Amino acid sequence: MKCLVAVLVCVVLAEGLVKIPLHKHKSMREALREKGIELPYQDPALKYQPNEFAGSSSMYINNYADTTYFGAITIGTPPQSFQVLFDTGSANLWVDSIYCNTQACNTHKKFNPKQSSxxxxxxxxxxxxxxxxxxxxxxxxxxxxxxxxVINNQEVGLSTNEPGQNFVVAKFDGILGLSYPSISAGGETPVMDNMMSQNLLDANMFAFYLSRGGQQGSVLSFGGVDSSLYQGQIYWTPVTSQTYWQIGVQGFQINGQETGWCSQGCQSIVDTGTSMLTAPGQLLGYIMQAIGAQQNQYGMYMVDCSQVNYLPTLTFVISGVSFPLPPSAYIIQNGYNACSVGITPTYLPSRDGEPLWIFGDVFLREYYSVYDRTNNRVGFAAAA
Structure with a gap:
């Protein structure tokens, strides 16, 4: 059910392997930083008491063109650094490896297990x-x-074959899945589950702040929340299926008018790995009509950029709380006077047959999102 279409269609620049000249005056961290690669900070004292100071961590992650949010992790001893897409819509950790020689692997950094003790x-x-x-x-x-x-004995997928072109242009070297273990391929234990079982976190939760406008400053926190990244309170709603981070939606409004489309219940998967807001396919035409969007020759829905401020606000009602999406959230500026609607269709229902939405990055830029494994609930608060 995973949807990475929008992520990969929007990325147009392929990057080869980066050779980094190391001068004696520059640390490896500085040299990597100049190439846009940020190594995660590791407290030097952790090697003496590896679990003593763990508990919570916040890391800056990269925003590529509001379509992909990824950041640096390391694997192995000594550490090999990789950029991974942090994805709440899948469960596996994998990276490109030396076992793979397809074009997608050859344009990315590869993990070499022979160099890890x-x-x-x-x-x-x-x-x-x-x-x-x-x-x-x-x-x-x-x-x-x-x-x-630091997670010991983490199961890692090493790619051996990545057919086709989809991952060739990706900005990341792998994917770190953050959903429930029940959807993990091969029964791999997800990173979050190992953090929990190894008692590495103060609280068994993580949270995302996604920056907008292609700006940097996105943050992924483990073990707690960062109260400087949201306003007001966090509103919680229960997970309805411990597979994806799936929640119930009780209402959908256009400019404050209830449509009734979710009166019998809708489901939504909260998914950092999908760049758009995804609507049930049978509703897309009605939504585009309300927005006044016209389809172009490529099938994209476009609006007049000068009219954006006059477009309707779309509102989701979740556990009795309204979460509005103003037009500035769902309209994407594609260049000079070209504005597209950041809403795509899915024709798959949820597992219980209710209409299915996907709250991708279009929604998650507006709302700081918290994923609580102890209580199996998702929290939203207005992003700072």
Missing amino acids: TFSGTHQSFYLPYGAGSLYGVFGYDTVNVGGI
Whole structure:
């Protein structure tokens, strides 16, 4: 059900391997930073008491053109650094590896297990399909550092084949899934579950702040929330299916008028790995009509940029609380006087047959989102 279509369609620049000249006056961290690669900070004292100071961590993650949010993790000993898409809509951790020689792998950094003293291999293979793109790989175990939190014996997928073009232009070297273990390919234990079982967190939760307008400053926090990144209170709603981060939606309004489309219940998957807001396919035409959008020759829905401020506000009612999306949230400026609607259709219902929405980055830029594994609930607060 994973949807990475919008992420990968919008990324147009392929990047090759970066060779970094290391001068004696520059640290490796500085040299990498100049290339846009940020190593996660690790407290040097952690090697003496690796679990003593863990508990919570906030890490800056990259925003590429409001379509992809990714950041640095390290795998292995000594650490090898990779950019991974942090994805609440899937459960597996995988990275490009030296076992893969397709074009998608050859344009990215590859993990070399032979250079890690803590790596142990398995003979278990896997296949992972996404909405766009798929890969084959094998599982291994190694030490993983996410934002200074060190996880021992984390199962890692090493790609062996990435067919097609979808991952060729991706800005990331792999994906770190943050959903429930029940949807993990091969039964791999997700990173979050190992953080929990190894008692690495003060609270078994994580939270996202997604920056907008292509600006940097996005933050992923583990073990707690960052109160400087949201306003007012966090409103909680229960997870309805411990697969994806799936929640119930009781109402959908256009300019304050209830449509009745979710009066019998809708479901939504909260998904940082999908860049758009995704609506049930049978409702898309009505929504576009209300917005006054016209389809162009590429199938994209466009509006007149000068009219954006006059477009309707779309509001979701979740556990009795209204979450409005103003037009500035769902209209995407594509260049000079070209404005598209950041809403795409899905034709799949939820597992219980209710209409399915996907709250992708278009929604999540407006609302700081908190994912609580202890209480199996999702929290939203107005983003700062």
